[in-house]
Amino acid sequence: MRAPNAGRAAERSRSPRRLQLLPVALLVGGTVLDYNTPPRFSAEAFYTAAPMAAAALLSLRATILAGIAACAADFALLTHFGLMGGPGGRSELAAVATISAIAVVVNRLMYYSDVRLQSARRIALAVQDAVLPRPPAALGPVRIAVRYESAVKDAQIGGDLYGVQDTPYGVRCLVGDVRGKGMEAVKAVDVALGVFREAADDEPTLVRIAARLDRALLREAKRRPGPERTEGFVTCVLAEIPPSGDELRLVNRGHPPPLLLRGGAVRSMEPSEPALPLGLTELGAVEERTDAVPFPPGTTLLLYTDGLSEARDRSDTFYDPVARLTGRDLPSPDALLDAVLADVRRHTGGRITDDLVLLALARSTGDAAEGGGADSG
Structure with missing residues (x-):
């Protein structure tokens, strides 16, 4: 009391x-x-x-x-x-x-x-701790940091989501954005994260995880009233760092492309084949492809929602994370996310108009000393 x-x-x-x-x-x-x-x-x-x-x-x-x-x-x-x-x-x-x-x-x-x-x-x-628990600071050689910024003052959770899980297939993570706001968006977040946590341990590929997410969100959308029944969808990126740690695998379902940062260089990971967001597969066939790229020690993966890439200054210029981060070599995932948040606030004059999730995963340079993956749970 x-x-x-x-x-x-x-x-x-x-x-x-x-x-x-x-x-x-x-x-x-x-x-x-x-x-x-x-x-x-x-x-x-x-x-x-x-x-x-x-x-x-x-x-x-x-x-x-x-x-x-x-x-x-x-x-x-x-x-x-x-x-x-x-x-x-x-x-x-x-x-x-x-x-x-x-x-x-x-x-x-x-x-x-x-x-x-x-x-x-x-x-x-x-509610935020239950739906969006903060991931551990490290899973084996992978260091992790996350930031969540809500566009609504005093709100703690909205339509953006993230998840990180240590699995038999390596470290798997999800960053997504639910179309819409309010409690319907929060319900979709809860459904997507619940399915991801189960499928990440069970499914051998990211494509199959995406398929399970798609089916669950389609079922959830049918319970929504009015236009939300047909217009609700979720954009997302699924990422996987296998136990060997030397490769990064990505599946992108209509989401802003993640970034790979290393030594001041920034690479935008555009999908090799565009795919519809989750919940829209009834509009047409989805031919998903898993993109794989090298993930050597000292590399950082930055996943984000469109609250970052669509942040605008007073002249309506969009924030460009590639241009703003090129040439900056930040020592840790936490330092990277703090720098990005400070920079986007300067760009917008402190005006946050959309929810924003930032998730960074960095492969440590001391892999041999740190050993294999940790058990998160």
Whole structure:
């Protein structure tokens, strides 16, 4: 159980410190103005604004103290000018006292709103951990890093997905993007990841994993209402690093091509044969092909969703990860993803308009010392 003022304390810690001084500034400014102006002028607006500002920025105790200070300052100045005995003075003081009481109520309402918001955030984090668990930092010689950025403020999960699994066939991973938003997209994410986790251990090829994903998503789409029944689909890339570690295998189903980075050089891994996204195979036959390329030590695979490649600056120029990463030799997957996120934020001016997943897998240069694949689970 949280302490009674834990929510407000958390909010205060995120508020600019100068802004927290606003109630004091209003009280001091109002008192000085009231004292140095003729009796017909009143600083009542300052006295009422101070406790309301405290209600939004400070704790319950500070809000009560601001209300008492506002009433005391108004009473002192009314007495000084001999106005306390008149109806105008009494009504002014009553107004300040009433607003101060309302400020206390507002403070409590904001506190309980904060508690509910924090609870919702904890639930969202629990859902994210269950649906999109963070992969281990390494599986044998393969080092791993992942980043998830939601376009919706305070949301923790959306329509982008990723999965990494150590299997008898090597390290296998999935990065995908569900068409659409909201709970229907989250349901599709859950279905796709559940099938991937089972199929990655069972199926001998990436093509067969893709086929199982396709069938499951087609079944799931039939349960959707309206246009979602026929228009829902998932773009994805499946990748496999076999136990030998010297090769990378890829299957791309309509997704942005992954990148291979080594020594400052960047190579875009376009599929040899384009294929329809998952869930659209009823529109035509899919002739899938697994592309295989060398994956020597010191090479990093970067998979991402279109939240990266379609990020735009204020002049509507798309972010080009190949051009932006060429010439940069970053020491680890975590350093790579941190650099990419910082760079795309600079490019967009901090505006994230679509969910974004980044997944990096790097083959360690010390394979012989590290031995074979680890058991993740």
